[in-house]
Amino acid sequence: MKLNTNIAFGILIICITSCGYMNKVSIYEPSTSISAFDKFPQKILFTSSDENGLWGIKNNNCKQVSFETKNSYIGRDHLHIKWDASQCNYIGIGLKWDNYKGKNLKPIIETAAIELRVRTDLGVLSNVPMFFILVDYGGKQCRANINFLELEDGKIDNNWRKIRIPLQSFNYQKRGVNMSNIKELRLEFQRSGDIHIDNIIIVSHEHNYTKTKDKFIKVFNSHPIQLGVGKEYWWGINTKYSSSIQFGNSFKNESVVINTDRTKDKPWDTFGFSPHQWMHVDISSIYRTSALKFKLKANELPKLQAILFAYTGNKRRLQKILDENHFIDNGSGIYEAYLPFKSLTGHDEFRWDDLKEIRFKIMDGTQFEIGDFQIIEFRGNPKKPTKWKRI
Amino acid sequence: MLCMSCALTAKSQLNKVEVKTNSLGNFELLRNGVPYYIKGAGAKDHFDLLVQSGANSIRVWSTNNKAFLDSAHQNGLTVTLGLYVRPERSGMDYNDEYAVKGQIEFLKNEVLKYKDHPALLVWGIGNEVDLRYSNFKVWETIEILAKFIKEVDPNHPTMTVIAGVDPAKAYYINKYCPSVDILGLNVYGSIENAGANLRKFNWDKPYIISEWGVNGPFEARTTSWKAKIEPPNGIKAEQRLRRYKELIEKDKERCLGSYCFLWGQKQESTATWHGMFLSNGNPTEAVDVMQFCWTGDWPQSRAPSIKDISLENISWRKDHILAPSSQATLKIDYQKYNNKKVIINYVLYPEAFSNKIGGDIQKSPEPLEFNIVSQSDNELTFVTPKEKGAYRIFAFVKNEKGQSSVANIPFLIQ
Numbered sequence: 053m054k055l056n057t058n059i060a061f062g063i064l065i066i067c068i069t070s071c072g073y074m075n076k077v078s079i080y081e082p083s084t085s086i087s088a089f090d091k092f093p094q095k096i097l098f099t100s101s102d103e104n105g106l107w108g109i110k111n112n113n114c115k116q117v118s119f120e121t122k123n124s125y126i127g128r129d130h131l132h133i134k135w136d137a138s139q140c141n142y143i144g145i146g147l148k149w150d151n152y153k154g155k156n157l158k159p160i161i162e163t164a165a166i167e168l169r170v171r172t173d174l175g176v177l178s179n180v181p182m183f184f185i186l187v188d189y190g191g192k193q194c195r196a197n198i199n200f201l202e203l204e205d206g207k208i209d210n211n212w213r214k215i216r217i218p219l220q221s222f223n224y225q226k227r228g229v230n231m232s233n234i235k236e237l238r239l240e241f242q243r244s245g246d247i248h249i250d251n252i253i254i255v256s257h258e259h260n261y262t263k264t265k266d267k268f269i270k271v272f273n274s275h276p277i278q279l280g281v282g283k284e285y286w287w288g289i290n291t292k293y294s295s296s297i298q299f300g301n302s303f304k305n306e307s308v309v310i311n312t313d314r315t316k317d318k319p320w321d322t323f324g325f326s327p328h329q330w331m332h333v334d335i336s337s338i339y340r341t342s343a344l345k346f347k348l349k350a351n352e353l354p355k356l357q358a359i360l361f362a363y364t365g366n367k368r369r370l371q372k373i374l375d376e377n378h379f380i381d382n383g384s385g386i387y388e389a390y391l392p393f394k395s396l397t398g399h400d401e402f403r404w405d406d407l408k409e410i411r412f413k414i415m416d417g418t419q420f421e422i423g424d425f426q427i428i429e430f431r432g433n434p435k436k437p438t439k440w441k442r443i
Numbered sequence: 444m445l446c447m448s449c450a451l452t453a454k455s456q457l458n459k460v461e462v463k464t465n466s467l468g469n470f471e472l473l474r475n476g477v478p479y480y481i482k483g484a485g486a487k488d489h490f491d492l493l494v495q496s497g498a499n500s501i502r503v504w505s506t507n508n509k510a511f512l513d514s515a516h517q518n519g520l521t522v523t524l525g526l527y528v529r530p531e532r533s534g535m536d537y538n539d540e541y542a543v544k545g546q547i548e549f550l551k552n553e554v555l556k557y558k559d560h561p562a563l564l565v566w567g568i569g570n571e572v573d574l575r576y577s578n579f580k581v582w583e584t585i586e587i588l589a590k591f592i593k594e595v596d597p598n599h600p601t602m603t604v605i606a607g608v609d610p611a612k613a614y615y616i617n618k619y620c621p622s623v624d625i626l627g628l629n630v631y632g633s634i635e636n637a638g639a640n641l642r643k644f645n646w647d648k649p650y651i652i653s654e655w656g657v658n659g660p661f662e663a664r665t666t667s668w669k670a671k672i673e674p675p676n677g678i679k680a681e682q683r684l685r686r687y688k689e690l691i692e693k694d695k696e697r698c699l700g701s702y703c704f705l706w707g708q709k710q711e712s713t714a715t716w717h718g719m720f721l722s723n724g725n726p727t728e729a730v731d732v733m734q735f736c737w738t739g740d741w742p743q744s745r746a747p748s749i750k751d752i753s754l755e756n757i758s759w760r761k762d763h764i765l766a767p768s769s770q771a772t773l774k775i776d777y778q779k780y781n782n783k784k785v786i787i788n789y790v791l792y793p794e795a796f797s798n799k800i801g802g803d804i805q806k807s808p809e810p811l812e813f814n815i816v817s818q819s820d821n822e823l824t825f826v827t828p829k830e831k832g833a834y835r836i837f838a839f840v841k842n843e844k845g846q847s848s849v850a851n852i853p854f855l856i857q
Contacts, residue, residue, distance in 0.1 A: 178552060179507075199545035206552055221541055223534075261541035268579045284618075287610035287644045318639065330611045332577065363611075364577065408611060 088159035089256045094150040097166070097237060097252040100127030105148035108238075114140035115241070120248070125169040125212045130250035135241045144185075144240040147252065154189060155234040161219045165202070165257035166237070169212040169250045177208040181242040184217050186224065189233045194224040195240075212250065218259040271334040272427070275342065279410065279425040280306050280325035288323030296320040300421045302349050307423020310354070310414055324359075324411035325425070332363055335427065336405040343392040343430035343437060344410070347423060349385055354417025358391055360410055365403035370396040373415065380438045390443060395434035456561045458521075459598045462624050462649055462699070469696045470649035472600070474521070474564070481564075481700020482737045483523070485654055487511060487707055489720060490518040496730060497737030502653060502702040504570050506553040512562045521564035523602070523627075523653070523702065524557060526550045528569035528584060530576065537580040547584060551591050558596035566592055566599055567627060567653065571606040582619035589622035600624040604653045607633045613644035625699065627653030632662040634686055638694045652691055652701035656729075657682050660712035666762045668833050668855050670794050671712045675759065675850030677750035677778070680732045687736040703733055710795065710807040713835065715849045722807070725845040746846030747785050751776040752838060754852045763854035768829040774822050775838045775850060782842040789815070789823050794833035794853060831856050 098104040101119040109117040114136055119129040135143045149155065157164075166184060178200070185195045200206060202216040224231050237252075280286060289297050289308060297320055300309035312319050327333045335342060344358065359371040372391060379387045393399055410425065432440025461473045472479045483500035486493055487508075493501070501520050503511045505527035515522045529535035529546060536542060557563060568588050572581045589601040603620060604627030605612050616623060626646055630637045634655050641650060657679040663671040674682075683703070691701045708718035715721065719729040728746035735741050752775050754763045765771050779785055791813045811834070816824040828834060833855050841847040 178549060199541060200549035200552070201541070201545045206548075218541070223536075259541070261539070261544070263536070264538045264540060264580075266538065266578065284645075285614065287613070290642055290645065293642045320643070322643075324610060326611065326614070330579075330614045364575075 087163070087256075089163050092156075092160050092164070092254065094153065094155050095254040097147045097149050097254070098131065098168075098249075099251055099253070100124070100129050101131075102128060105151060106131075106145055107148065108145040112140070114138075115143050117145065123248075125171075125250035127250070130248055132248050133241065134246040136244040137242050138244070142240070143242070144238050147237045147239070149234075149236050152235055154232075156232045157186075157219055157234055158232045160254070161231055162259065163256060164254050165216040165218040165259070166252065167214060167216050167255040167257075168252040170208050170215055171210055171212045171248045172208055173210060173246065173248070175209070177247075178203070178206060180208060180245055180247060182245070182247075183240040183242070184222070185238040185240055186222055186229060186231070187235050187238060188230040189235050190230055192227055192229045193238075194222040194227040194229040196221040196223070208247065216255070216257060218257055220259040220261075268331045269334060270328045270331040271337075272328075273337050275338065275427065275429040276345075277327070277335070277427040278305060279327045279344075279427060282306070282329070285326040285329055286323065287325070288320065294320040297323050300423060302421050303347050303424035305424045307347075307421055309421045310417075310419065312414055312418045314418065321414045322411060324409050326409055327407055327427075330408075332405075333407040334405040335407060338427075338429075339393045339399075339404040341429055341431055342427050343390045344425065345391075345428045345443075346389050346425045348379070348387040348389060348420060349422075350387065350417070350420030351385055352417065353379060353387065354420050355415040356417075356422075357413040357415055358410070359413065360393075360396065360402070361408045362403040363406045363408045365401070365406065367398050367401040368403075368408075370398055370402050372396055378437055380443070388443075390428075390430065390437040392430045392432070392434040392437050395437065457559055457598060458561055458563070460564055460600060462600050467695075470699060472565075472699045479521075479564075479700075481523075481651060481702070483700060483702040484706035484719075484733070485702050485704045489706060489724075489726070490514055490520060492726065492730065493706055494518050494520065496734035496742075498706075498733070500564055500700070500702070501706070502567065504567075506557060509557070512557065512560050516560070516562035520562065522560075522562045523565040523567050523651070524560075524563055525567040525570055525604075526553060526588060528572050528581070528588070530569075530572045530574060531578055531581065532575050537578040537584065543580075543584060547587055550588055554588070554592055554595060558592075558599070563599055565625065565651070566596075566601045568592075568601060568603045568623070570604045570653075571629060572603075573612050574606040579615050579619075582615045585616075586620040586622055589620060593622050602627045602651060602653070604629060608637060608640050608644060608646070610644040613641070613646045617645065624648065626650040629654035629704075631656060631659040634690055638690065638697065641697065649697050649699050651699050654704040655686060655691065655701055656704045656717055660716055663712075664760070666853055666855070668794075668853075669796065670833055670835065670853035670855075671716075672760060672853065673713050673716055673851055675749045675752050675775075676715075676728055676848040677748040677850075680728045680748060683729060683732045684736065687732075692736075706730075706733075712795065713851060714792075714807050715837070715851065721839070721847055721849065725841060725847045728846070728848050731846070744842065744844055744846065745780040745782070747777050747779050747782055747840045747842060747848050749775050749777040749838065749840055749848040749850040752850040752852055754836070754854060759850065759852050763852055765827045765854055765856055767827060767831060767856050769827050770816055770824055771827050771854075772822060772824045773836060773838065773852065775840070776821065777840050777848060785840050785842055787818075787820070787838065787840050789818075789825070790837045790839070791825075791828070792835050792837065794835050796833070827854075828856055 116134045118132045120132045121129045124130040185193050187193050196217050204214040296312045298309050300307040356374045362368045378389050465471050481500050482498045486501040502523040504525040585603050602625035603623050660671045705717045708720045708722050728748050731745050752759045791811045792808050795808045814826040835853045837851040839849050
């Protein structure tokens, strides 16, 4: 027991004496690196008229600009603007922002925002038709507007409310603006309004939003392409109103049975489908070597008009009335049809990267089934589609 | 005191509006349990005349002016209230999460502001967001708002308004917007097949003709110098009447009513294309037509009606190319109806070319001075402008009450 006590005492002495040799170390060392935001030197755009230059402040029929000293947020005065754009094409003012020195916003583009204070004299607004425009030294401009998410308490009233415009929200990429050499900030006003503005500064800001990718585009680069898979992508078939066109089942994929009543004034004689789920279908890389192929079950060939639609472009519609040259008789009333895309008049002007719909109008013929639509490879003579040996 | 109490009751009265199927299997709108067929107009003023003409509702396109709702309510009109969902063509990027969320939160706030307004009939979520769009993600925004409305405002149905119908739009709205109760259709020339097409395109819910009228400038024939050719008021009035009687009113199964366009005035290619009033506030014969549509009776005092107009004996349907500083004769053919006296005047404008679409704001040109050589009841001889360019001459015929009819002809000086 005595031995144990001596050992413990010894350890204690060693510990106490050794403490004298320890250096003081704080738990959190201050970082020696300075953030890009801290380094950015031109954080003030406007705090008062005597310190920060503006242009476009001359009054006219459409705008009245004044610097008011009463009830400013910061500094000697603040900006008060009343505008009515009904008589003018453009209403704006510019902030010289460090006397037009080039500003490099690139390092802070993801971590900073323009912040300003805004108030009204009377009334409550939740939106102001006001836009923020960054102009580079090449004269290119990008813009952003006030987003409700960055409007303090979701309103502008007679208290100074904070608004932030994240630098990320400017469409600088789309407009090709050089964000490393920004000349000035412009404020553009539309419709009409009356607001007070003060303390326009650059602040540190986290912008946690991304841009998603287009999800409604389907690109096809190879053959064959099965078309119109899924009944929900078809139209013209509604048995509540007409039994003229109904889904069939004679073929491997979707088909419709036509039984047109031509005695009616406006017979249901048209149906269509999306090539792929009503997306923007892109077959631009293969359309020149492609043909529409489908099957037909009939006692007698009907007269059909095939129509292709694009979502965009000057020429949005291509059409062709099919004749016997488009069909191969496989016997037993089964036909195969081939429509090379290059045979369609105007195919060069058509947006093959934005194909929308394939539609058929039954011009003559009353009873048949049509289906199993595909885009197949076709390298034959477009004028003699069924003469190509490969089909 | 009693009046004040009535006013307060009216203000606080919450009206329940529902879409139901009646015993005939037809869709109908019920307001406080009573069938409510919309006899409406896209309108921001002239509410008194609207009510007098037999209308019961207005449609406005955004929530930026509460006064419309209050004023409509005071006049006994209901309101289809638009939530302005920014269309892609205005620069909105539906892949930009920040912009999308900001817009949604803003509009949710607007819903909360207006949901208990007694004039509110139907929410109109977005107007023509489909016009020249490419990103179908916009339908996700429409659904988020429609679903939010279902949560916070079970008293008013939801509608989204599209610029004409096609199978792709019908598919996307069906798939992405299950909380949308009604489809709103802005249809001008395409009204002719709208009802049938909806059935073909698998839309099995009801619809409202949310904008309709005469064929729009975007559907009109143009001259060789790209000026739009506008039919005279008399022809447009006949077109309105036929479309209401034969297309809108006849679809009892699906159509919940309509809003004619435009109970007011705006510049859209010309100052008189869609507006049923002139820029000076005078009503045109289109107002009389709407009264007949809504009530079955023509007004006692009817506007005169210009049925035809020609320049140098060439019909308004053709191109008119004239020499500078030469004399030209404009003729009009109009019906006076029961007016003893009509007043005719003519105004010359420079052509207002615009590439704006979808009802986007266009600026009106200023009138030009010109010399009149002679003028009779139905004929004007004038001196053409000396400057080469595109012009448009308007003929206005009005009765002593100011009820008017107008027609115009574009012409080119070269």
